[in-house]
Amino acid sequence: GAVVSQHPSWVICKSGTSVKIECRSLDFQATTMFWYRQFPKQSLMLMATSNEGSKATYEQGVEKDKFLINHASLTLSTLTVTSAHPEDSSFYICSARGQGDSGANVLTFGAGSRLTVL
Amino acid sequence: QKEVEQDPGPLSVPEGAIVSLNCTYSNSAFQYFMWYRQYSRKGPELLMYTYSSGNKEDGRFTAQVDKSSKYISLFIRDSQPSDSATYLCAMTNTGNQFYFGTGTSLTVIP
Numbered sequence: 001g002a003v004v005s006q007h008p009s010w011v012i013c014k015s016g017t018s019v020k021i022e023c024r025s026l027d028f029q030a031t032t033m034f035w036y037r038q039f040p041k042q043s044l045m046l047m048a049t050s051n052e053g054s055k056a057t058y059e060q061g062v063e064k065d066k067f068l069i070n071h072a073s074l075t076l077s078t079l080t081v082t083s084a085h086p087e088d089s090s091f092y093i094c095s096a097r098g099q100g101d102s103g104a105n106v107l108t109f110g111a112g113s114r115l116t117v118l
Numbered sequence: 119q120k121e122v123e124q125d126p127g128p129l130s131v132p133e134g135a136i137v138s139l140n141c142t143y144s145n146s147a148f149q150y151f152m153w154y155r156q157y158s159r160k161g162p163e164l165l166m167y168t169y170s171s172g173n174k175e176d177g178r179f180t181a182q183v184d185k186s187s188k189y190i191s192l193f194i195r196d197s198q199p200s201d202s203a204t205y206l207c208a209m210t211n212t213g214n215q216f217y218f219g220t221g222t223s224l225t226v227i228p
Contacts, residue, residue: 006161034216043206043220044162093161097213105150105169105213109161 002028002103004096006110013084014118021079021113023094028103029074030096035067038091038112047092050077084117091115119144124207124219133228137194141207141219144188148209148217151183153192156204156221165205166192197226 003026013019023033032051036044048064050056050071058064066088068080077096081088091114095107124141131137139153150169154162166181168174168190174181180193190209194201207219 001164004161032214041223044218091159095161105210106152106164106167107208107216108164109154112159112161114159 002096002098002106002108004030004094004108004110006094006113008113009111010114010116012116012118015085016083018080018082019084019115021081021092021094021115023077023079023096023110025075025096025098025108028096028098028108030077031074031099031104032097033071033077034095034097034107035069035077035079036093036095038093040091044093047079081115084115086117089115089117121145121217122207122209122219125222126220128223128225130225130227131197133197133199133226135197135226137197137201137224137226139192139194139205139207139222139224141190141209142188143190143209143217145209145211145217146185146188147211150210150213151181151190152208153179153181154206154208155201156206158203162206199226199228202226 005024035047047062048056048058056069071077093112095109122143153166156162171185178195182191202225204221206221210216
C-alpha cells in the first residue's frame, strides 16, 4: 500500500530557530500534499495544501511567512517553521494524495512530527 | 452546519464487543469515504476506503455507506484492546478537499 515517510518524528529547538519537516511519498507520486496541525485531544487542523511545482495554498489564519511549504517534486514536500516560538509547539502531520482512480481520492498520512520549542 | 459530524465519545466497551462508529454529512456530492485509526502521538492510518454506497468488509472491520441518509458507519467485530484509539471519518467528492470528522475516542477494556 501507499506509504508516506515523515521526518523528524520529534524535534526540540530553541526559540528563534527554524525547523524543517520532510514528507516523502515512498511508493507513489503525490500530486497534492496537505499539512495539518493537531493539538492534544483535538482533531486535525488543515494548515495548507501544496501542489507540486506551485505555491502552497494556506488556510485562513495560517501565517505563510512563518510556515513555509515547498513541494519541489512529486515525492517530497517540506514544512519549515521559521523563527519558532513556544506557541508553535504542536504535532504536525503531512498527508499525500496520489494519482489515478485508486489513489486520487484517498489520503495517506505520515507518522507526524512533534515539535517542542523551548 | 459542519460538513461532517462525528460523536467524539469517549466510547468504552469490553473486549469482544461489537463497536459501531458513525458519521453524518451534509454534502450530497461526497462520493469517497474513508475511516482512519489514530493512536496517540501518531499519524492517522487508513483502515477502510469505500466509493459511493454499499458495504465493504476487511477482516474484523466493516464500512457501510448510506448516501440516501448521508450516513456512514464503521463496525468493529470482536474488539481488542489494541483497537483502543481515535477513529476519524473522512470524505471527499473530487479529491481536492477532504473533510474530516472530529474523531471518536474508543477504549476497549480487557
